[in-house]
Amino acid sequence: MSAEPTAETLSRPPTTSGEAVAVHGVTRRFGDVVALDDVSLDVGPGEIVGLLGPNGAGKSTLLSLVSGQRRPDTGTVRLFGGDPRDARSRTRLGVTPQETGLPPTLRVGEVADFVGGHFPDPVPTPELLEQFGLTDLARKQTGALSGGQKRRLAIALSLVGRPRVVLLDEPTTGLDVSARQALWDAIRQYHAGGGTVLLTSHYLEEVQALARRVVVIDRGAVRADDSLDAVLRRVALRRVVLTAPADLSTWAGVVRSRPVDGAPPERQELFTPDADVLVRDLVVSDVEFRDLEIRGASLEEAFAEMVAPESTPESTPESSPSIEGAVR
Amino acid sequence: MTTTTPAATPVVGPVRLTWLHLRFQFLETVRIPMAVLGNMLFPALAMFFFVVPQREVAENPAWATMAVAGLSFFAVCSASLFTYGLGVAEDRQLPFDPFVRSLPAGPGPRMVARIVNGAVFALFGLVPLVLVAWLFTSASVTGSQLLAGTGMILLGSVPFVLLGMAVGYSLTAKAALPVVQVILFPLAFAGGLFLPPMMFPPWLDAISQATPTRAGRDLLVQALTGEPAYGLAWPVLLGWTVLFAALAVGAYRRDEGRRFR
Numbered sequence: 001m002s003a004e005p006t007a008e009t010l011s012r013p014p015t016t017s018g019e020a021v022a023v024h025g026v027t028r029r030f031g032d033v034v035a036l037d038d039v040s041l042d043v044g045p046g047e048i049v050g051l052l053g054p055n056g057a058g059k060s061t062l063l064s065l066v067s068g069q070r071r072p073d074t075g076t077v078r079l080f081g082g083d084p085r086d087a088r089s090r091t092r093l094g095v096t097p098q099e100t101g102l103p104p105t106l107r108v109g110e111v112a113d114f115v116g117g118h119f120p121d122p123v124p125t126p127e128l129l130e131q132f133g134l135t136d137l138a139r140k141q142t143g144a145l146s147g148g149q150k151r152r153l154a155i156a157l158s159l160v161g162r163p164r165v166v167l168l169d170e171p172t173t174g175l176d177v178s179a180r181q182a183l184w185d186a187i188r189q190y191h192a193g194g195g196t197v198l199l200t201s202h203y204l205e206e207v208q209a210l211a212r213r214v215v216v217i218d219r220g221a222v223r224a225d226d227s228l229d230a231v232l233r234r235v236a237l238r239r240v241v242l243t244a245p246a247d248l249s250t251w252a253g254v255v256r257s258r259p260v261d262g263a264p265p266e267r268q269e270l271f272t273p274d275a276d277v278l279v280r281d282l283v284v285s286d287v288e289f290r291d292l293e294i295r296g297a298s299l300e301e302a303f304a305e306m307v308a309p310e311s312t313p314e315s316t317p318e319s320s321p322s323i324e325g326a327v328r
Numbered sequence: 329m330t331t332t333t334p335a336a337t338p339v340v341g342p343v344r345l346t347w348l349h350l351r352f353q354f355l356e357t358v359r360i361p362m363a364v365l366g367n368m369l370f371p372a373l374a375m376f377f378f379v380v381p382q383r384e385v386a387e388n389p390a391w392a393t394m395a396v397a398g399l400s401f402f403a404v405c406s407a408s409l410f411t412y413g414l415g416v417a418e419d420r421q422l423p424f425d426p427f428v429r430s431l432p433a434g435p436g437p438r439m440v441a442r443i444v445n446g447a448v449f450a451l452f453g454l455v456p457l458v459l460v461a462w463l464f465t466s467a468s469v470t471g472s473q474l475l476a477g478t479g480m481i482l483l484g485s486v487p488f489v490l491l492g493m494a495v496g497y498s499l500t501a502k503a504a505l506p507v508v509q510v511i512l513f514p515l516a517f518a519g520g521l522f523l524p525p526m527m528f529p530p531w532l533d534a535i536s537q538a539t540p541t542r543a544g545r546d547l548l549v550q551a552l553t554g555e556p557a558y559g560l561a562w563p564v565l566l567g568w569t570v571l572f573a574a575l576a577v578g579a580y581r582r583d584e585g586r587r588f589r
Contacts, residue, residue, distance in 0.1 A: 067430035088339050090432040101423025105359035110352070117348040118431040120338040141359075161432075 026075030050211030094163030104143030119161030349441035416496025484544030497579035
């Protein structure tokens with residue numbers, strides 16, 4: 001992290017309306033599907049907030065409300081105190097287009113000119129392209145760009161209007177490590193200059209690299225809203241797989257367990273915040289086990305833990321409902 | 329170019345935004361040359377194969393001019409309905425569309441730019457048609473009649489642009505295509521764009537006079553030849569324009585994009 005939150009807050013005093021983004025009691029339905037259920041979220045100027053959640057959790061719907069593309073069924077959404085559906089409120093907002101959404105026949109420079117032309121004081125296109133290493137591609141049609149180049153352009157487009165808030169929807173999904181690092185640096189640089197960032201991701205790693213504060217969304221509701229460290233402690237589980245005759249699901253430190261699909265019943269999958277402690281305990285207690293495997297739990301696996309059991313019937317992405325239900 | 333708002337936020341003025349969208353849409357249209365060519369060739373070919381060989385029409389200045397008027401108006405109606413009906417429906421399915429909607433501009437500049445862009449390409453499409461008519465038929469107009477005709481054809485296309493938008497913002501591209509065809513051909517026939525309305529039986533003529541195609545065609549003929557249109561032509565054209573405008577605005581408001589995840 002290159003940014004210092006205290007310095008930013010000093011250099012850019014809060015606006016009179018306070019929050020950069022204020023979402024209060026918002027519900028949005030699409031037919032029978034409740035995409036957001038009574039969601040509230042405030043983002044102060046200069047904050048960098050990660051919206052974390054599995055695919056389909058409601059993250060993008062929330063961003064589309066903040067960017068004025070949709071209206072909430074109930075509740076209010078405010079951008080610097082204004083209604084984001086009013087075009088004037090959006091002059092200080094930057095949004096990334098989806099990578100696949102660039103008009104394929106237009107050239108890189110033309111798209112930057114077009115988007116920049118909507119803002120009163122845009123970054124001049126040559127300067128913008130230079131900053132994102134796109135200068136050589138200025139005359140190339142966007143349809144001919146690689147995935148990484150499209151992402152770079154998408155993020156450049158979100159910053160062309162010198163916004164005070166940017167919404168980044170899955171900014172680096174599917175990029176290789178170096179491309180991802182370069183974009184993360186650009187986002188950090190923007191934030192260091194006082195910008196407010198609201199980004200979504202279903203990768204813990206990305207949120208971890210950028211955000212200070214993390215809001216966990218699942219099935220349309222906010223499940224956690226806390227500092228990065230606090231959320232990491234809750235979702236950064238280790239997955240321990242081993243074969244043992246004894247049922248270890250109630251062992252101390254095991255937050256959740258399930259049998260492994262297609263394996264004998266002694267094969268167990270345990271989720272724990274600290275795999276070292278668990279394994280040491282098992283060894284010390286002389287528990288018989290073999291074929292030990294340990295890796296970090298995916299976010300989906302971690303979410304199965306965070307989601308309140310009284311909500312709807314189980315549908316964890318990586319396991320069949322029946323098995324989930326049986327274990328619980 | 330900036331205006332003061334309650335929040336004292338400078339914004340880009342609507343004229344500059346419209347110009348920006350127009351340039352962008354024009355570029356997008358020209359980058360697909362087949363679409364432009366097809367639009368330019370079809371009316372000229374129709375003229376060449378259906379009007380030029382009929383010497384009694386082609387050699388009669390009034391009839392030939394009327395035929396040009398009918399085909400021109402058909403070309404413009406068809407371009408409007410297809411460009412807006414299909415074009416808007418296709419655009420809505422592109423992920424770039426919600427992004428453009430998040431930029432600080434209301435729907436106005438984009439819609440106006442669409443209409444102007446459509447008009448520009450519709451007029452391009454008429455150039456070969458007028459050339460064929462000028463070279464191979466006795467159709468003739470004075471300079472001022474040509475100017476009046478051009479203005480009239482643009483005015484007459486407005487309800488079709490709006491109808492196209494209403495279709496485009498209501499339906500998917502797959503559904504928009506047949507709907508546009510189902511709307512266009514009966515309207516074109518009933519409006520006398522293919523066969524002159526003098527050949528219609530009285531009952532068909534009565535229906536015909538209530539259609540926007542007939543009203544537009546007759547007003548265009550009036551502009552080009554001086555032969556007066558029927559009395560209700562303007563009210564009919566205006567009535568349809570108001571109705572289609574209401575449909576288009578309603579469809580735009582209802583449309584909040586198709587994807588939500």
